[in-house]
Amino acid sequence: MSENLWSRMKEGLRRTRERIADGFESYIDFSAVDEEMFDELEAILVQADMGVYTTERVLSDLREAVKADNLQGQEQVIGALERVLMNAVPDDGGRDLLLDGDPSVIMLVGVNGVGKTTSAAKLAWRLKEEGHSPLLGAADTFRAAGIEQLELWGERAGVDVIRHASGSDPAAVAYDTINAARARGCDVVLIDTAGRLHTRKNLMEELRKMCRVVDREVPGAPHEGMLVVDATTGQNALRQAEMFREAVPLTGVLLTKLDGTAKGGIVVAIEEQTGIKVKYVGLGEQVQDLQPFRPGDFIRALLGRE
Ligand SMILES: Nc1nc2c(ncn2[C@@H]2O[C@H](COP(=O)(O)OP(=O)(O)OP(=O)(O)O)[C@@H](O)[C@H]2O)c(=O)[nH]1
Numbered sequence: 448m449s450e451n452l453w454s455r456m457k458e459g460l461r462r463t464r465e466r467i468a469d470g471f472e473s474y475i476d477f478s479a480v481d482e483e484m485f486d487e488l489e490a491i492l493v494q495a496d497m498g499v500y501t502t503e504r505v506l507s508d509l510r511e512a513v514k515a516d517n518l519q520g521q522e523q524v525i526g527a528l529e530r531v532l533m534n535a536v537p538d539d540g541g542r543d544l545l546l547d548g549d550p551s552v553i554m555l556v557g558v559n560g561v562g563k564t565t566s567a568a569k570l571a572w573r574l575k576e577e578g579h580s581p582l583l584g585a586a587d588t589f590r591a592a593g594i595e596q597l598e599l600w601g602e603r604a605g606v607d608v609i610r611h612a613s614g615s616d617p618a619a620v621a622y623d624t625i626n627a628a629r630a631r632g633c634d635v636v637l638i639d640t641a642g643r644l645h646t647r648k649n650l651m652e653e654l655r656k657m658c659r660v661v662d663r664e665v666p667g668a669p670h671e672g673m674l675v676v677d678a679t680t681g682q683n684a685l686r687q688a689e690m691f692r693e694a695v696p697l698t699g700v701l702l703t704k705l706d707g708t709a710k711g712g713i714v715v716a717i718e719e720q721t722g723i724k725v726k727y728v729g730l731g732e733q734v735q736d737l738q739p740f741r742p743g744d745f746i747r748a749l750l751g752r753e
């Protein structure tokens with residue numbers, strides 16, 4: 448990871464680091480590796496939103512590791528915790544974007560206000576940096592402001608936006624974006640979608656229709672069904688995943704607003720709860736503030752290990 452990405456990751460996770468890493472320093476007595484120490488560790492991880500179930504599993508693995516190797520002192524215990532957390536969110540591949548379409552289609556879905564529009568542009572920016580040629584589709588036609596917002600962010604990212612008038616059929620926008628991508632030689636299409644319609648049923652029907660249309664244009668599309676989740680309300684991720692799964696094959700989670708919360712442990716809980724890999728994390732409001740999720744770097748940043 449470049450120095451720049453690493454410092455952005457550390458800064459983005461500052462509030463969670465303060466809770467976890469500073470919590471170790473301030474509240475935990477590591478001089479005796481005993482039940483009290485484990486309880487204190489548990490409390491800190493639960494407060495960081497790692498989830499009760501995940502925390503229990505992590506703690507039980509940590510207890511075993513500590514016992515097996517007779518570990519002592521803060522350095523050894525936290526080192527073991529790092530290894531245990533790495534097992535909970537393994538770095539075993541499966542986090543790369545699925546970009547085998549021509550063009551590849553990434554659809555961003557999620558409830559109201561989680562960060563779909565801004566993340567679509569941030570992801571487009573990143574793909575462009577990596578040498579791809581992305582194109583954005585403004586398929587949240589429900590709100591005129593939604594289209595304008597994507598256009599503004601498209602400018603920031605230096606990526607063109609295909610749009611229709613507000614109120615038009617979002618599936619037609621998706622269709623046009625794919626065909627515009629073909630005409631222009633773009634290899635990735637990112638489709639921004641609505642977070643709210645008159646009813647949930649309408650929204651799901653609209654998303655299903657969009658999936659049918661893009662699949663007809665590019666077999667296998669959408670190649671990525673990216674569930675966008677807001678870290679500050681991440682506890683509802685499971686319900687959101689269940690809801691959107693009805694309409695869109697979900698292939699990844701993009702977790703936004705980690706910079707705004709001290710509960711960055713939610714990453715670990717979400718992956719365990721939904722069974723979907725976290726692929727990207729949002730760490731701020733600039734176009735550069737979206738990073739591929741790399742568990743090792745993330746956990747080191749979280750635990751304050753440089
Ligand atoms: N601090 C921070 N803010 C973010 C991040 N991602 C998104 N936001 C902010 O969250 C707000 C909502 O983002 P949008 O991209 O409009 O969310 P949306 O899901 O498209 O919203 P709807 O279209 O209304 O459903 C904006 O003010 C964004 O700047 C992030 O990673 N960090």
Ligand SMILES: [Mg+2]
Nearest residue numbers: 563564587593
């Ligand atoms: Mg939006």
